[in-house]
Amino acid sequence: MKILYLHGLNSKLSDEKREVLEEYGQVFAPDIDYSDKHFQPDLILKEFPNTEFNEVMGSSMGALNAYAISEIIGRSALLFNQLRLNSGK
Template sequence: MNILYLHGLQSKLSSNKRKILEDYGSVFAPDIQYENKHIQAAEILKDFTDTEFNVVIGSSMGALNAYIISENIGRPALLFNPPLQKYEAVKCESFYTKGLASKNIFIGGRDEVVDPSETLKFLADHIQQSDLHIDIDSNCGHRIPVDIFSNQVSSFFSSICN
């Protein structure tokens, strides 16, 4: 299984979280500079024209791009605190046969960077319930602790592999 992981603004995939993901497949985690351009879904996919991804996972700004990529390539996505209110429709050139793509979204109820209510409003306006699983942790902020990351990843892969 090929996993595309997109980190957040001024962040990287930690070795602990990479190890968790590697239990499920090969991890592709490009280094992305979001400072001048938040949405880079098309550019990200252009760097992987010979790789077929089975799932897309992202955190914060990476989750926004993962959402857009998931919509374009029809692959399931696990999104941590995505700033979906910044969403812009982007058409990505790809070789994928687009299909129904489920979304698992984790929202930290105490997120001080991405307003949880704005994310929920976007989801209410744009996503069909049947394609969506939302998990809100009222005690979690913007940064995702390793134990929560591990539990969310496990739950995500259990839901798509059964």
């Protein structure tokens, strides 16, 4: 299985997450600069012209792009966001 993982804004795929995902297939996790353009599914797909992904995953800003890519390529997507609460300390 080939998995496309798209990180969130100012983030990267952690080694721990990669390790878990690699139990299920080959992981493709491009470094994406969202500073100039937040929505860039076509640019992301151009990085992998000959790769057929089975699953698309995205976190936060990456989830927006992962959703669009899943619609373009006709594959399912797992989209998530991490909520961090400030304890006021």
